[in-house]
Amino acid sequence: MAYANTIRTAGRANAGLSDRIAGLFRALTEARKKRAVFVRTLRELESLSARDLADLGIARAMISTIAHEAAYGA
Numbered sequence: 001m002a003y004a005n006t007i008r009t010a011g012r013a014n015a016g017l018s019d020r021i022a023g024l025f026r027a028l029t030e031a032r033k034k035r036a037v038f039v040r041t042l043r044e045l046e047s048l049s050a051r052d053l054a055d056l057g058i059a060r061a062m063i064s065t066i067a068h069e070a071a072y073g074a
Helices: 017-046 050-056 060-072
Strands: none
Touching (some): 050 060
């Protein structure tokens, strides 16, 4: 009877369960921070008057796009 036994220790693909869970929590924390930037930017731009938006050269229809770019990049 033959046995093959391989132990891999290098690389992120073989990260332990605790490493993967920690990575998940880091990703969730980062996603929450980006979402907070999006919501804050969206609320601030939506609170501006039409004249203020015109002074900035922003159409009301562009607010969501601008907030998305501020939070998540282009």
